[in-house]
Amino acid sequence: MGRCSALSSRGCTKISPGCTNCYAARFAERFRDVPRHPYEQGFDLRLVAHKLAEPLTWSKSRRVFVNSMSDLFQAGVPDDYVGDVVRSPSGQGRS
Ligand code: SF4
Numbered sequence: 001m002g003r004c005s006a007l008s009s010r011g012c013t014k015i016s017p018g019c020t021n022c023y024a025a026r027f028a029e030r031f032r033d034v035p036r037h038p039y040e041q042g043f044d045l046r047l048v049a050h051k052l053a054e055p056l057t058w059s060k061s062r063r064v065f066v067n068s069m070s071d072l073f074q075a076g077v078p079d080d081y082v083g084d085v086v087r088s089p090s091g092q093g094r095s
Pocket residue numbers: 012013014015016018019022023024025069070071
């Protein structure tokens with residue numbers, strides 16, 4: 001089984017001293033202002049709804065890491081969107 005990340009959102013807001021060395025923020029900010037790059041807006045929060053159905057295009061099953069570059073439960077993510085992610089193919093587990 002392959003592995004991949006499903007990025008239903010990108011970016012986050014630092015909320016505690018534990019965020020000081022956030023690897024995702026450091027990675028994303030390297031690409032701020034790079035035209036058409038997924039992190040053109042750096043680590044600013046963005047919802048990426050068009051990625052939710054992407055697993056339906058895969059021919060083989062993969063282990064999915066949902067939101068490796070964000071925090072799905074941060075204050076800026078609407079509850080309805082969290083529900084969309086959980087109900088999406090990316091959020092559904094298979095046995
Ligand atoms: S992704 Fe985690 S460590 Fe990084 S800023 Fe958000 S809450 Fe902090």
